[in-house]
Amino acid sequence: MRNYSACIEWLFATPDDRFEDRIARAAAAGLGFIEFWRWTDKDLDAIEAALNRTGLKVSSLVAEPMIPLTDVNNRETWLEGLTQSVAVAKRLGAPVLIAQAGDDLPGLSRPEQREALIGTLRAAADILQGTGVRLGVEPLNTRIDHIGYSLDSTREALDIIDEVNRPEIGITYDIYHSAVMDEKTEDVIADRVSRIIHVHVADHPGRNDPGTGSIDLRHRLDWLFDQGYRGAVGMEYRPLTADAAAVKAALRALGD
Secondary structure, eight states: OOOOOETTHHHHHHOOOOOOOTHHHHHHHOOOOOSSSSSSOOOOOHHHHHHHOOOHHHEEOSSSSOOOOTOOHHHHHHHHHHHHHHHHHHTTTEEEEEEOOOOOOOTHHHHHHHHHHHHHHHHHHHHHTTTEEEEEEEOOOOTTTTTBBBBBOOOHHHHHHHHHHOOEEEEEHHHHHHHTTTTHHHHHTTTTTGEEEEEEOOTTTTTOOOOSSOOOOOOOOHHHHHOOOOEEEEEEHHHHHHHHHHHHHHHHHOOO
């Protein structure tokens, strides 16, 4: 049984609703997990109460602040924020924090930015050690959604994680972003599935519901699970239809 997680930034959202109400809608649709992005702009008390009422679990949230990790001058500020993010993750029972490397920085060479990122991730591992929370760095596509982002290659991200070489640090593998970059999952992941700590799905074009586009999401997920992946699958897509039936159709498209 795979654990599918509704990204309630987009899924189950209705005009002028309370963010925490989306948790109840996810539960009513039969999902067991939710995830969201920033926590600093949320009512954590209300989210925690909704989780307790429904029994849903949080699969992941974003490590804040969202500033470039490729700039060594940001390291101290980001690590302070990471400590707070870990406390929130533990409070909500989330095993994964998601980090983005940040945009490519003018005036700094690629090797300089890479070394800054590796150093920050090693320091992050020290903060995460023993907490039960892991950090997933997310490669993003630079063709449509994140032009100028510094880390659009899954292979490069995995190479960086190999160099960090700490169990607390892995990648968040977004199949949509990878497919937009013309990556084949089997090729770019190969024997490094153990480095993946969270997965995201959406279809292309449009970053919409699984089953509405051209990405072979089911095949890619099947391969990941056949290779030993056991984490959550985050349904991070812009829904074409907001009702629960559409979410169930998406789950069927993914092979659930």
